[in-house]
Amino acid sequence: MIAAGLARSQATTRRPEFARALRPPRRWQRAFKVGGDLIASLALLLLTAPLLGLAVAIVKLTSRGPAIYSQTRLGRFGRPFTIYKLRTMAHQCESLTGAQWSVPGDARVTPVGRWLRKTHLDELPQLWNVLKGDMSLVGPRPERPEFVPQLERAIPQYRQRLLVRPGVTGLAQVQLPADTDLASVRRKLAHDLHYVMGIGFWLDFRICCATALKMLGVPFRVIRAIFAFPRLERVEEEYRCRLVQA
Numbered sequence: 712m713i714a715a716g717l718a719r720s721q722a723t724t725r726r727p728e729f730a731r732a733l734r735p736p737r738r739w740q741r742a743f744k745v746g747g748d749l750i751a752s753l754a755l756l757l758l759t760a761p762l763l764g765l766a767v768a769i770v771k772l773t774s775r776g777p778a779i780y781s782q783t784r785l786g787r788f789g790r791p792f793t794i795y796k797l798r799t800m801a802h803q804c805e806s807l808t809g810a811q812w813s814v815p816g817d818a819r820v821t822p823v824g825r826w827l828r829k830t831h832l833d834e835l836p837q838l839w840n841v842l843k844g845d846m847s848l849v850g851p852r853p854e855r856p857e858f859v860p861q862l863e864r865a866i867p868q869y870r871q872r873l874l875v876r877p878g879v880t881g882l883a884q885v886q887l888p889a890d891t892d893l894a895s896v897r898r899k900l901a902h903d904l905h906y907v908m909g910i911g912f913w914l915d916f917r918i919c920c921a922t923a924l925k926m927l928g929v930p931f932r933v934i935r936a937i938f939a940f941p942r943l944e945r946v947e948e949e950y951r952c953r954l955v956q957a
Contacts, residue, residue, distance in 0.1 A: 736875060736910055740910065743912070745847075747915075753842060756838040756839070756842070759838075767779065770797055770823055770827075774802065774821050778798060780796060784853035784854060784855060784877065785855075786845055786877055787873060787875060787876045787877075793845075794853060795837060798833075799824025799825070800813075800817075801819050810855060810857040813889065845876070846877050847876040847878045848879050848919065849879075849881055850875050850876050851883065852881060852883065853878075862893075866897050868950075869900055871907065872900060875907055883898075884925075885921040886931055886940060888931075901949065902946055904953065905946050921937070
């Protein structure tokens with residue numbers, strides 16, 4: 712099991728709070744979070760149903776293929792599940808190239824898909840994943856299994872982010888741009904581990920509010936200041952300290 716294999720260090724550092732071990736949330740924390748996820752995701756799904764229906768129609772009318780597509784991702788403790796999203800790329804665009812990260816200016820993204828990604832409306836079908844229990848509203852971004860072995864070899868402690876269910880949004884998502892290379896994944900991992908260590912209602916609430924501002928185009932630095940999220944340098948230092956302790 713992943714949880715049993717996580718490194719536990721007894722060493723101290725010049726910042727004692729960094730020495731706290733990562734561990735799965737307690738049972739009462741999980742129950743509280745699951746209950747909140749169910750209520751909030753159901754409410755959001757009902758409120759956004761007309762918008763989702765309109766987006767589905769636009770995608771279907773402007774490009775070939777299904778409007779909603781499914782893909783395998785890894786959930787808590789590495790269990791695979793099927794995620795649902797509005798299609799933003801050309802239909803079957805990976806049939807010849809295989810799994811690839813999206814990059815800025817990606818030619819596979821359709822014109823409508825660029826708008827959906829910019830507004831994050833393509834994420835709305837994931838509310839169904841939250842209702843099913845595959846995901847949480849807030850947590851680390853769910854990764855594709857094709858990429859995980861490479862990321863585990865290249866980035867220490869990568870698998871520790873799987874201690875919690877992946878989220879529709881998360882601390883890394885409201886503080887950093889989309890992944891483009893291993894360096895960007897490492898920065899996001901540092902934020903994911905910071906979230907796992909401090910998981911709780913107040914942090915989740917701030918991240919949800921920050922997500923709304925991000926959808927409106929508010930810059931990351933402004934979001935960080937409004938919600939008192941830790942500076943990027945502090946989060947990276949926390950990650951480096953964990954590597955020394957491991």
